[in-house]
Amino acid sequence: MRVLKKTQFPKRLRGRIENEKQLRELVFWTVEVIPKDIKRKLGLQVREWRERLAEMLFSKHRDMVGKDWVQVVSVIEDEIISGRFKEELEKRKLQEYEENKRLLESVESRIGRRISINPNIPGKVFITALTEQLTPLVDVKVEAPLLSRALSNDLLEELARYYAQHHIWVLVREFIKGNRDSLSIEVVLEKPFMTYCPICKDFAEGSEYLYEEAFPDDYFAYWIANLVKHYRHEHIRYYDLSWRYWSYGDKNPEYQKLGHDGFRITVNNRAKRQLIRAILKDENLSAYGKRELILAVLRLQHNDEKTVELVKKALQKIEQADEEKF
Incomplete structure (x- = not known):
């Protein structure tokens, strides 16, 4: 080991590597404990990029099952420090950036407004951030025969969001993929299980x-x-x-x-x-x-x-x- 120490690894990872599951965990751990200055130099500050690199290293060194853990760590450590994978990782980053940028532009054109998200982040993180930004924009249409005369419109909308939260998340994901034309969802509240409490100004569980x-x-x-x-x-x-x-x-x-x-x-x-x-x-x-x-x-x-x-x-x-x- 060049810069890493044995004490940085938990005891469960030390010893002979018996299967691919153990190998994968050891490779991922090795990438995580690399010093911060090396991570910064290689552009690995974001956890998701470290996971991408670890997956690439694991795929390359699957044949190390059966080796001693110190030998595996030494090989993975040398691969990281040498920067051999930096160019390939940068290509993937650029590719994801272009994909994220196109997706962002597509979504912005459909909703008619700008969204403040940096497209230069990993795809999963980008999709999650985009979903969180779009969720408040969902137009929840409420049909509530019993409650429409009893509660304010704001409370009806709030109650509807309680019941529609999962559906809203799915709706936004489908909208991002281009499978939905609008961010509108209809919620029918015939007999809501939750009830509004005028003391705590919130909805009580039924x-x-x-x-x-x-x-x-x-x-x-x-x-x-x-x-x-x-x-x-x-x-x-x-x-x-x-x-x-x-x-x-x-x-x-x-x-x-x-x-x-x-x-x-x-x-x-x-x-x-x-x-x-x-x-x-x-x-x-x-x-x-x-x-x-x-x-x-x-x-x-x-x-x-x-x-x-x-x-x-x-x-x-x-x-x-x-x-x-x-």
Whole structure:
């Protein structure tokens, strides 16, 4: 070894090379641990170019299976330092640069705008960078019969992107290849599993039980019921702590007095009231959306007097606000 040291290699790579898998790993490792000044001199600062060089060296020296690892490293090290592969690597770089440049120009002409990406990078890295730049430009068309009257357009677009993210990635890749004419995708949201939470201003993960069994035909009841569950587990800690940990529940007088089921009903009612207050203040929800969500509270079980009274007051406020508009 000329510049490398044995200690730079893990023990698993030391010894006799038994198969091509071991040889490949040793060659790739050797390229990686070459000193930075040599990498800079040979234009190997980018990891992907080092991988290309390692693949070329591995292909040339496949016959070294069965040799001692030190012998393999010495040969690979000499090949790298001598720069014998530099010219071929530069040819590949130039070829990829030209291909990337043509692809970039093609994409820019189709979208009618410039894209700030350096084409002088490896193909896979270039495609990934191009995909990331194009993804925000995708026009997501939303069809949401139940939600179009309840949520703002911005929230509908955001929700649609949650459901379309994988499809968007595929769409952009196909667009780059020239297999798609536009960056437009249509998402149909009949009954979204995720539900918008007016407290955290984000979408809460859904519940399969509530979605498929409890409220399969009542979407707004599912929405508010899922938010009650979400509030109970995500916005407060004392409920989960009380039933999961005996020591905590033992110190919670309310939990001890009411028992698990009674305590859950009490916490659920607190959640309903907090959600009703948040719904009234949320500008992302239309008057229709607020009314339907708050009315849906009455279709849930175990509402106490405070909750029912707050529902009535909240509905009156919504009606008054509607009257003031006209």
